[in-house]
Amino acid sequence: MIMQDTQEPGKVAVLGAGHVGSVVARLAVNAGYPVDIAASGDPGHIALITELVIPGARPRWAADAVQGAGLVVLAIPLHRFGDLDPGLLDGRLVVDAMNYWPASDGSLEQFEPGGSSEIVARTLAGSTVVKALNHIGYHDLEDWARPEGAPDRMAAGVAGDDPGAVTAVADFIDRIGYDPVRLESLRAGRLLQPGTAVFGTVLASGQFEQAIRRSPALAQTRNLP
Amino acid sequence: MTYTFGLDTFGDRNDDADGKPQSHAQSIRNVVEEGVLAEHAGLEFFGIGEHHTTYMPMPAGDVALAAIAARTQKIRLGSAVTVLGSDDPVRVFQRYSTLDAISSGRAEVILGRGSSVDSFPLFGYDLADYEQLFDEKATLFAELMKGGPVTWAGRTRAPLAGQDVVPHVEDGPFPVWIGVGGNPESVVRAARLGFGLALAIIGGRPARFAPYSQLFQRALEKFGHPPLPVLLHSPGHVAATDEQAKEEFWPRYRDIMTIMGPERGFPAPAKSRFDWEAGPDGALFVGSPPTVARKIAATLPLLRATRFDLKYGMPGMTHDQNMASIELFGTQVAPLARELLGEARSLALEMK
Numbered sequence: 001m002i003m004q005d006t007q008e009p010g011k012v013a014v015l016g017a018g019h020v021g022s023v024v025a026r027l028a029v030n031a032g033y034p035v036d037i038a039a040s041g042d043p044g045h046i047a048l049i050t051e052l053v054i055p056g057a058r059p060r061w062a063a064d065a066v067q068g069a070g071l072v073v074l075a076i077p078l079h080r081f082g083d084l085d086p087g088l089l090d091g092r093l094v095v096d097a098m099n100y101w102p103a104s105d106g107s108l109e110q111f112e113p114g115g116s117s118e119i120v121a122r123t124l125a126g127s128t129v130v131k132a133l134n135h136i137g138y139h140d141l142e143d144w145a146r147p148e149g150a151p152d153r154m155a156a157g158v159a160g161d162d163p164g165a166v167t168a169v170a171d172f173i174d175r176i177g178y179d180p181v182r183l184e185s186l187r188a189g190r191l192l193q194p195g196t197a198v199f200g201t202v203l204a205s206g207q208f209e210q211a212i213r214r215s216p217a218l219a220q221t222r223n224l225p
Numbered sequence: 226m227t228y229t230f231g232l233d234t235f236g237d238r239n240d241d242a243d244g245k246p247q248s249h250a251q252s253i254r255n256v257v258e259e260g261v262l263a264e265h266a267g268l269e270f271f272g273i274g275e276h277h278t279t280y281m282p283m284p285a286g287d288v289a290l291a292a293i294a295a296r297t298q299k300i301r302l303g304s305a306v307t308v309l310g311s312d313d314p315v316r317v318f319q320r321y322s323t324l325d326a327i328s329s330g331r332a333e334v335i336l337g338r339g340s341s342v343d344s345f346p347l348f349g350y351d352l353a354d355y356e357q358l359f360d361e362k363a364t365l366f367a368e369l370m371k372g373g374p375v376t377w378a379g380r381t382r383a384p385l386a387g388q389d390v391v392p393h394v395e396d397g398p399f400p401v402w403i404g405v406g407g408n409p410e411s412v413v414r415a416a417r418l419g420f421g422l423a424l425a426i427i428g429g430r431p432a433r434f435a436p437y438s439q440l441f442q443r444a445l446e447k448f449g450h451p452p453l454p455v456l457l458h459s460p461g462h463v464a465a466t467d468e469q470a471k472e473e474f475w476p477r478y479r480d481i482m483t484i485m486g487p488e489r490g491f492p493a494p495a496k497s498r499f500d501w502e503a504g505p506d507g508a509l510f511v512g513s514p515p516t517v518a519r520k521i522a523a524t525l526p527l528l529r530a531t532r533f534d535l536k537y538g539m540p541g542m543t544h545d546q547n548m549a550s551i552e553l554f555g556t557q558v559a560p561l562a563r564e565l566l567g568e569a570r571s572l573a574l575e576m577k
Contacts (some may be wrong), residue, residue: 019407039410048447049409052440079353103489104342106352138407139429195491201492 001046010070011036012172015062016086017046017165018019019138020055020097021075027145027176028073029056036065040076040083073097073133078116079105090126093165095172097133101194113213115190116158116219130160131189132170135199136178145177155208156177157198159189178203183212188221229532230559231270232263233305233458234343234553237540237546246541249282253289255544259551260293263266264300266555272335272534277343280540282479284344286313287320294328304331305458305534306404311344314366315381320400322392326387330396335347335423336363355380360414364401367418370398383500387532396450402456403457405437407523412437416444424528424534431457431524438529456532459527460545461510462539463553475499475547477539480510483549497515510535514557517532522565533562536552554559 007193010033014025017039028035035057039046041058050059062084071093078085078098100108100116111119121129133141135157135170146153156178160166170180183189197211212218238252238420247255260271271293273286283289290302299382302324311465325332338359345352361379368375369390378384392470402423415422422441424434438455445453460478464470475496483493502509510517521533535554 002535012502019411022409023407046410048444049413049440052443053409077356093370101490102352105354106345106355108353138429142433143429195487197492199492199571201495202387 004020011068012035013038013060013065013069013072015065015072016074016075017049017054018077018143020075020133023138023142024073024075024097024133024176025054025057027142028172029175030145031053031175033175034058036060036069038062038065040080066092068185069170070183071095072127074120075133076139076162078111079108083122086124086126087123092127093168094124094127094129095133095169096120096129096131099134099194103194110124115187116193117189118184121186121197122159128160128162128165129186130158130162130165131186131192132156132158132169132173132180135139135192135196136202137200138180140202147177148174152163152206153177153179155181156179157183157192157203157212159183159186159192161186181205181212185221188218190216190221191215204221226384226566228563229269230554230562231268231272231454232259232554233272233274233283233534233536234283234538234547235274235536236286236289236553237278237538237542238282239539239544240445242543242545247372247544249279251280252282254454255547256289257292257296257352257511258544260300260545261296261395262548263555264394266298267550267559268300268551270301270303270333270532270534272303272333274339274341275308276339276341277347278341280484281341283553287324290324290332293315294324296329297328299331299334301331302328303399303400304335305536306335306337306339306343308339308344309336309338309362309366310338310355311350312362314362314369315382315385317405318366318369318390319392319533322394325399326392326566330394330399331402331560332365335402335404336366336420337423337425338406338430339404339425340427358444360399363414363418363420366401367420370401372398377400377554384460394505407434409437409440412441413444413458416441416450417448419445419448419450419453422451423534424455424530425458427460427504430506431459431508432506433526434549435527435529443475453531454532454535455528456534457528458536459508459510459529459532460536461512461517461549462542463510463512463535463558464546465553466512467504467512467516470503470550471500471503473542474503474509474511474539481540514553517560518561518565519533519555521562525562 100111117131173180366547402421405411462474503511
């Protein structure tokens, strides 16, 4: 279902030009991807931000950004997710980098309790959703990106139900500077959420895998709801 | 180029020498003494950040600033930050223009969210509305700062029609800044409103904020404002030696991050991470006077910042530790950093 050309990295669309979106876009540009970035509304509003903070990326309307994108990174505040037209992302591979984080963004009933990416995936019924890039703080995400083989390279989790989609996102994670660690399902992506051992920190892949394996919630993510 | 050196506090609750927490009241009185010492140590700004927790019991920093104003002559006094989204811009203007009156024109305001969001549930605001609340209220605040009657309508407070808001400021508007974490959209907003840019860098490499400063100046041009200053706010602690500074700061830093962790979903910080943050590349300004001065002198030019505000103290540190840190920061760090910044500039000129 997901077309992935492993030779030429396909276009990446980043939705959101805030803390996280601007960092992910910059990492993707540095990794050689063509990158379109969109905020809510007129790309003119983020033209200056793009030019100075994400040089090399192109500011676009969201609909134009996702057109032809091999990967769409959702980096908007979760409480704005409801404003997004799911149809816009039909047929797309979507990386959900958002978090349900009541301490910072307030309570959202529809995301309580459970896995925020599972709810995102149900809403984006026409898309393939993979959870990634949500668990490393935006400043760490930039500071710790390293080329493949670097001795101090850190890990980033990738959780999804579609193995091909997980592979494609793992490849993206690898190219932007992290060792991808695959989790067994989108539901297992709950182990990457706020409050877990890996959230808000950076760990090398050995430590990261161990933290996931030792997570008391692991067994729970294997039971069907 | 002139550089400004200041201090910020969040009203952190102090422990006494035996490690027993002091009362909220005593901790607030300690802050007033620290503000007075800041002036004697030669510093130019003292800021108090709004917080609403038992370990940072400082919801009404402007009252403490007024007490400091009554006992000082030169030091500028301001918020760092005022959580405008859960406040009323008219009242914020009134409190700080009152402070401006008491201090004969020494008030400043830094508007922002800080990393503390406790005021939202406390005052009945929904964090999900944060963006709209802040944007509308900051826009109204910019109107209030122009002086004269204000006409305004929005969704976050009652409209104003030709309203004269008192007290009037004596010598024109006092400085207003917007505190920004890592969001480029907030940088553009500060420029649109014509406020200074306060970069709050509390983790990671400060150098990565260099493009934000450039974005700020370009955005000011775009909105037709004159160039405005950039300040850097970062946490730290100064003691006689690097070892002493780290020994005093680290356990308290670890403790507060461990308390706040579960509230925010973060694990406790690792010592190795702290050592990196306190090293030359990180965001913590912890060490002896030369160490901290060198780090400031290396960082400000990267960010094209002309002011450094050290957020001193941590909950659980003693008042004496804070007083010693302030004394060293004012009498040793600031002069040495100025000297180094001057040297850096003349070197750059020679190379032209």
